[in-house]
Amino acid sequence: MSEYYSYADLSHKEKLQLAIRNILTTDSLIRPLNDNGRPGGLLEFPDNDDREFLIVGDLHANKQNLKSILLDNQNLYRIRNDEAVMIVLGDAVHDERVGHLHDMDESIEIMDIIIHLLNEYPDNFFYLLGNHDTFSSRLGKSGIQQGLLYHNAMLAKRGKDYTNLMQTFYSVLPVFVRHKYFLAVHAGPVRGGISREQVINIRSSVSGDLLWQLTWNRLNETRSSPSKKEYAPEDLDSLRQAFDFPDNYPIVVGHNPMWKWGRDDSVWVDPLGAKNHIILYSNLEEKCTYISFNNSPKYNIRNAKLRVKKQKFLLGDR
Numbered sequence: 001m002s003e004y005y006s007y008a009d010l011s012h013k014e015k016l017q018l019a020i021r022n023i024l025t026t027d028s029l030i031r032p033l034n035d036n037g038r039p040g041g042l043l044e045f046p047d048n049d050d051r052e053f054l055i056v057g058d059l060h061a062n063k064q065n066l067k068s069i070l071l072d073n074q075n076l077y078r079i080r081n082d083e084a085v086m087i088v089l090g091d092a093v094h095d096e097r098v099g100h101l102h103d104m105d106e107s108i109e110i111m112d113i114i115i116h117l118l119n120e121y122p123d124n125f126f127y128l129l130g131n132h133d134t135f136s137s138r139l140g141k142s143g144i145q146q147g148l149l150y151h152n153a154m155l156a157k158r159g160k161d162y163t164n165l166m167q168t169f170y171s172v173l174p175v176f177v178r179h180k181y182f183l184a185v186h187a188g189p190v191r192g193g194i195s196r197e198q199v200i201n202i203r204s205s206v207s208g209d210l211l212w213q214l215t216w217n218r219l220n221e222t223r224s225s226p227s228k229k230e231y232a233p234e235d236l237d238s239l240r241q242a243f244d245f246p247d248n249y250p251i252v253v254g255h256n257p258m259w260k261w262g263r264d265d266s267v268w269v270d271p272l273g274a275k276n277h278i279i280l281y282s283n284l285e286e287k288c289t290y291i292s293f294n295n296s297p298k299y300n301i302r303n304a305k306l307r308v309k310k311q312k313f314l315l316g317d318r
């Protein structure tokens with residue numbers, strides 16, 4: 001008997017354990033350690049990293065879009081060959097389509113794919129924390145406690161150990177990316193800016209609500225004084241200054257689709273006068289948008305060719 005077991009032989013629990021280990025063992029040159037010597041909230045890619053960077057916005061349980069982006073433009077092939085890096089901006093879970101808010105199976109399934117990618121390509125696939133990446137009963141939409149439903153569905157399907165491990169998984173995720181040509185985070189800058197050291201120590205007890213702000217803040221839409229839960233163009237400027245990042249290079253976020261303002265329906269460039277700012281949403285059924293940075297701050301907005309589910313008759317089962 002060989003002592004070697006292939007990845008496919010691992011249990012769901014073992015795969016999740018491996019993903020946690022991979023997340024925690026990212027090279028500390030890319031994921032600087034916090035003041036307690038633990039992997040911090042920041043991913044920081046070296047200036048001479050010449051790989052293409054592919055940014056994916058909120059997927060909200062749309063597995064089909066994740067697969068479509070991986071297979072678009074030979075992305076998966078280039079990830080495998082260390083020519084490309086994919087960064088998902090959090091919120092892979094919780095289907096938000098009308099009538100699907102209770103569905104949690106697809107959330108569990110899309111996390112299986114993400115765990116697989118983290119294990120297969122630990123240097124080329126990264127997942128950032130979003131506000132939906134939680135079991136909190138306070139996380140909900142339209143009065144439906146999605147965090148709690150997700151927790152209970154996982155408990156029923158995968159058991160207590162797996163569910164506890166998923167909680168650990170969420171608690172060790174990176175939160176923020178600094179690349180030579182872009183900054184990226186799930187929701188937005190904190191009010192008044194945040195320093196590199198504060199991002200690295202984002203889970204410290206003295207961080208207050210900084211982690212909350214990076215994963216929940218929304219762009220102020222009224223041009224009045226932003227509330228505590230909102231950011232304004234000057235907060236994007238403060239963030240750039242704190243990271244010594246050029247004014248005209250983009251900050252990319254997900255989280256907050258600007259549907260009520262019309263324009264494009266999956267990506268908003270310079271929304272409401274916020275310069276060099278992009279909001280990206282990758283979960284639409286009819287359109288699958290992502291962004292590519294290829295050794296330039298001039299990014300490409302791409303729409304992946306949507307892959308249609310195989311119908312039974314195509315498999316000869318008439």
Ligand SMILES: [Mn+2]
Nearest residue numbers: 091130131255
């Ligand atoms: Mn969100």
